[in-house]
Amino acid sequence: MPGLDAARAAALLADLGPLLPGLASPALVVDLDAVDHNIAAVLRRCGDDLGGRAADRWRPHVKTLKAAALVRRLWAAGVFRCKCATLDELQLLLEAAAEDGREDSLDVLLAYPLHEAAFHAAQRLAAAHPAARVHLLADSPDHALALDRWAGPGRPLDLHLDVDLGMARTGSPPAIWSDAVARLSSLSHLRIVGLHGYEGHLAWSQTDEAAAAYDRLCDLAAAFACIGTEPLELVTSGTHSFSAALDHPRLNGGSWRHRISPGTVVLSDLRSQPAAALLGLQQAAYVLARVISRGSDRVTLDAGSKAIAPDRPAPNCRLPAWPGLVALSPSEEHLPLRREHGALPEPGAAVLLVPDHVCTTVNLYRECLLFRSGHSPARAPVGASGHRLFSAQDLLA
Ligand SMILES: Cc1ncc(COP(=O)(O)O)c(C=O)c1O
Structure with missing residues (x-):
């Protein structure tokens, strides 16, 4: 699938490597x-x-x-x-x-x-x-x-x-x-x-x-x-x-x-x-998630409908590095994946998800992690996610 480049996603995950022990998930990661x-x-x-x-x-x-x-x-x-x-x-x-x-x-x-x-x-x-x-x-x-x-x-x-x-x-x-x-x-x-x-x-x-x-x-x-x-x-x-x-x-x-x-x-x-x-686009936004539970043919990630593509039916994301796993219907904070072929990731393993709909995914995050080759990763606010209160006059204290 164009844009779903397993090698690029793996390289990004490797770049994240030094941060991973201290970086909780879910997190929005952007490849600048x-x-x-x-x-x-x-x-x-x-x-x-x-x-x-x-x-x-x-x-x-x-x-x-x-x-x-x-x-x-x-x-x-x-x-x-x-x-x-x-x-x-x-x-x-x-x-x-x-x-x-x-x-x-x-x-x-x-x-x-x-x-x-x-x-x-x-x-x-x-x-x-x-x-x-x-x-x-x-x-x-x-x-x-x-x-x-x-x-x-x-x-x-x-x-x-x-x-x-x-x-x-x-x-x-x-x-x-x-x-x-x-x-x-x-x-x-x-x-x-x-x-x-x-x-x-x-x-x-x-x-x-x-x-x-x-x-x-x-x-x-x-x-x-x-x-x-x-x-x-x-x-x-x-x-x-x-x-x-x-x-x-x-x-x-x-x-x-x-x-x-x-x-x-x-x-x-x-x-x-x-x-x-047509354009040769590269996937630029991923959700970093982790395996929080593992069954015989199933793993569950910490990226439910409050972390990725809440408006899309299952499967609402793909895992470039784990093509044998298929996302099922999420709960708010849980995303179960069914194994269709291949291995299952270990409990605690970090994975990158490509959302089916990136606009509604970005909207769920207040901050994101920016990556650029040759630079240190940086956190950045997602300043326009969600809705603030706006009032024409200063009616609201
Ligand atoms: C008014 C309007 N313009 C442009 C777009 C194009 O957006 P996208 O590039 O995400 O399809 C949208 C998408 O919903 C829209 O509602």
Whole structure:
């Protein structure tokens, strides 16, 4: 399986060796060399031959990364545009950019339809970092008008219109947006700068359906071309469809700027195997676990649903070094594995797990261990995992 490189996982475990006697599990371990490798691979696919403009084609979703140390690897590669879904992620990005003196480079789309309280919290975060560019998302024409009312006078905020291309999760269908062009040209405190069309319902192989969806987005972009002073940005695609989007002739041409938004590609996981095979991704995030119980054909690890891919059915992970072990349904803190062939690891043995879904795995950790060849391992906060309390006013002591 591409990306499931037993030799690499074994080398990482060997590097962890000196730490293992004192390092409790479960622990999130990130291979920074693999992170940089994956970022470079995405940029190559975006067209590194464009002379440095490849970074301009990618607005990665940072819901996968959630740690400033990982976001900074994107910045080191020249990728300063990104997408996020939560206020925690927005805060992390703004604060890390401020810390690095890079606020004026950061350009973040909060790709989530905000209700009023969340809007005011986001506005407050953006106001504290005025040099950074923050874009918001409107779910419907009425929502755009409500956001405009909530925004009030002050620095105009950038707005993307969320276009439902068939996923039926958020956004409005193209016809609803195109009927509202006149109403939306009267927004006072928001500037329409883009269309957001996330086709997350489509699988890698559904390239015809994806092409039809992109055509609908381009038709809508033509209807909105009269609004705004800069070329509209069209944001599509995650890890499971970006390649079709990059190849779509109308997204590539036109008077707009198209950007893809895969985020999982930075760390990779079992679910992203088509993208991993295409790009030659390396697995960058693992859960370190230990055998806490052993039966005749079974071992149990200390990495249950509170440590790895809680949203995925069994098997929700693989062990590159132990291909004969298959993960069964976890409990909260226990993961039983059935032996299909080969040996069983000894009680206390440390193993590395590759999650089926890395985004929901990273979200379970408050800290991670960073590895880079030639450097000492370092611990880093996963600053945007979970949800903090956000309040628009200082209502909460
Ligand atoms: C709005 C949005 N954009 C982009 C993505 C892409 O993320 P990934 O690369 O993890 O598939 C997602 C994934 O859920 C998403 O919800």
